[in-house]
Amino acid sequence: MFFNARSTSPIGIDLGTANTIVVAAGNGIVFDQPTVCCFQGFDAAPRLIAAGYEASRYVGRISKPLKIVRPLRNGVLSDMRATRELLHFARRSIGKRRGLNLVQPIIGVPADATQSEQRALETAAVDAGFGAPKLVPEPLLAAIGAGLDVDQARGRMVVDCGAGTTEVAVISLGSICLSKSVRGGGDALDQALLDHLAFHHRFQIGEREAEKFKLRLSELFGAGETDAVVSVRGLDTSTGLPQTLTLSAEECRPVWIKLVEQIGRAVRQALSETPPELSEDILEDGITLTGGGALAALLSRHIAEEAQVMTRIAQQPRHCVASGLQKLLLQ
Numbered sequence: 141m142f143f144n145a146r147s148t149s150p151i152g153i154d155l156g157t158a159n160t161i162v163v164a165a166g167n168g169i170v171f172d173q174p175t176v177c178c179f180q181g182f183d184a185a186p187r188l189i190a191a192g193y194e195a196s197r198y199v200g201r202i203s204k205p206l207k208i209v210r211p212l213r214n215g216v217l218s219d220m221r222a223t224r225e226l227l228h229f230a231r232r233s234i235g236k237r238r239g240l241n242l243v244q245p246i247i248g249v250p251a252d253a254t255q256s257e258q259r260a261l262e263t264a265a266v267d268a269g270f271g272a273p274k275l276v277p278e279p280l281l282a283a284i285g286a287g288l289d290v291d292q293a294r295g296r297m298v299v300d301c302g303a304g305t306t307e308v309a310v311i312s313l314g315s316i317c318l319s320k321s322v323r324g325g326g327d328a329l330d331q332a333l334l335d336h337l338a339f340h341h342r343f344q345i346g347e348r349e350a351e352k353f354k355l356r357l358s359e360l361f362g363a364g365e366t367d368a369v370v371s372v373r374g375l376d377t378s379t380g381l382p383q384t385l386t387l388s389a390e391e392c393r394p395v396w397i398k399l400v401e402q403i404g405r406a407v408r409q410a411l412s413e414t415p416p417e418l419s420e421d422i423l424e425d426g427i428t429l430t431g432g433g434a435l436a437a438l439l440s441r442h443i444a445e446e447a448q449v450m451t452r453i454a455q456q457p458r459h460c461v462a463s464g465l466q467k468l469l470l471q
């Protein structure tokens with residue numbers, strides 16, 4: 141396996157674009173909060189005002205000198221200070237509640253994270269007060285968490301659908317043989333829906349409303365409700381007044397399908413590059429979808445049609461990387 145040492149780490153961290161989850165050996169999930177920080181001041185040393193849930197309540201509701209900073213973009217670290225502060229916040233929250241000796245955490249990273257992206261994450265973790273972390277590719281953790289026996293000499297395909305990135309990986313004998321990454325996941329869909337409303341309805345909505353709107357559409361598309369209408373709250377930019385816009389869910393289907401198709405193409409491309417023995421195994425066992433975005437309506441079905449391979453959504457897909465970490469910690 142990529143990371144095969146018997147783990148002496150007490151904790152594992154799934155530092156996601158949308159959510160950060162920390163697991164402790166024997167204790168399960170001990171921290172699960174949005175990956176977001178709120179700072180005061182725009183100078184060289186802005187002060188952290190809030191992180192996690194509290195900071196997420198401020199999104200779209202603050203003005204200067206406060207600002208919202210997301211530590212990660214597209215699955216990788218984009219703001220060093222915010223990442224350090226968020227990890228520090230997580231460390232303090234856990235330390236207070238569990239009295240854990242926090243040394244050398246295991247942290248999940250995208251399979252295609254560059255050397256410099258990995259180094260930046262290691263530095264942020266150490267600056268936050270952790271020991272030097274061990275980095276493990278997220279698709280491998282997701283596969284372990286989804287209950288796949290990754291150590292077998294057998295091809296397994298995992299599609300890990302997060303907020304910032306969607307990773308397609310083929311795994312055999314405990315390591316990743318091939319991976320494809322779509323830098324864009326649930327957040328890209330939120331943004332595409334937001335753009336659709338701005339362009340076609342001159343209607344502006346905030347980030348939080350965009351995500352709520354997406355989750356509602358997911359429910360409707362999933363239930364096959366083709367004549368449903370959906371309401372969204374925001375600002376009518378033609379009148380300059382706050383309003384509730386009601387529109388048909390079907391109108392948003394092309395926006396939805398565009399992202400689903402992008403992921404379907406990545407799966408197909410990965411399959412076309414997979415050695416025949418491994419793809420035979422995948423054909424027999426199917427493709428496993430993990431990550432919160434795996435719950436997006438039509439995705440699993442589209443991948444199955446595109447790849448001509450059966451798909452299954454892992455149980456509690458949002459927690460797969462975290463439960464993979466938990467299994468490693470208990471090895």
Ligand SMILES: Nc1ncnc2c1ncn2[C@@H]1O[C@H](COP(=O)(O)OP(=O)(O)OP(=O)(O)O)[C@@H](O)[C@H]1O
Binds near residue numbers: 305326327358432433
């Ligand atoms: N039912 C659903 N339908 C569509 N999207 C969903 C659903 N449930 C959760 N999501 C989306 O899943 C994403 C969060 O998933 P997850 O927590 O796995 O991401 P992350 O680990 O933070 O991101 P990344 O792995 O890209 O860094 C969000 O974009 C959220 O809106």
